[in-house]
Amino acid sequence: MLTDFFVEQIHPKVFYELTLEKINSWVMREIVKPSCPHDKVDSFYGLAIHSSMWKNMHPDQAEEFCKKCRIACKSINRKYGVDFDIIRYHFPGVYQHVCRKYGPNAWDSGL
Numbered sequence: 001m002l003t004d005f006f007v008e009q010i011h012p013k014v015f016y017e018l019t020l021e022k023i024n025s026w027v028m029r030e031i032v033k034p035s036c037p038h039d040k041v042d043s044f045y046g047l048a049i050h051s052s053m054w055k056n057m058h059p060d061q062a063e064e065f066c067k068k069c070r071i072a073c074k075s076i077n078r079k080y081g082v083d084f085d086i087i088r089y090h091f092p093g094v095y096q097h098v099c100r101k102y103g104p105n106a107w108d109s110g111l
Helices: 002-010 022-031 046-050 057-079 086-090 091-102
Strands: none
Touching: 022 057, 022 086, 046 057, 046 091, 057 086, 086 091
């Protein structure tokens, strides 16, 4: 589409350095002060590109970002969740996305 061409020129896609520390801090900040709609049924990458921190992330990084998000989310649940799935509570859209795409037993909270 023509508008996509112009948007791509204004906001070029960037390859970010995706470390667990950065992703973990982004997830924690999203829990405290959401910058994107958490009830939207989408992957973590789909949510992240609507936040100010990752808005220009290149689509080729989606898989790596989602994998590291799952690792970060499991560690957050293990550290703070005890018997409660914090990530599922705060990111219901991601939970629904995983269940729809991979099946109801695919969600691994890390607990």
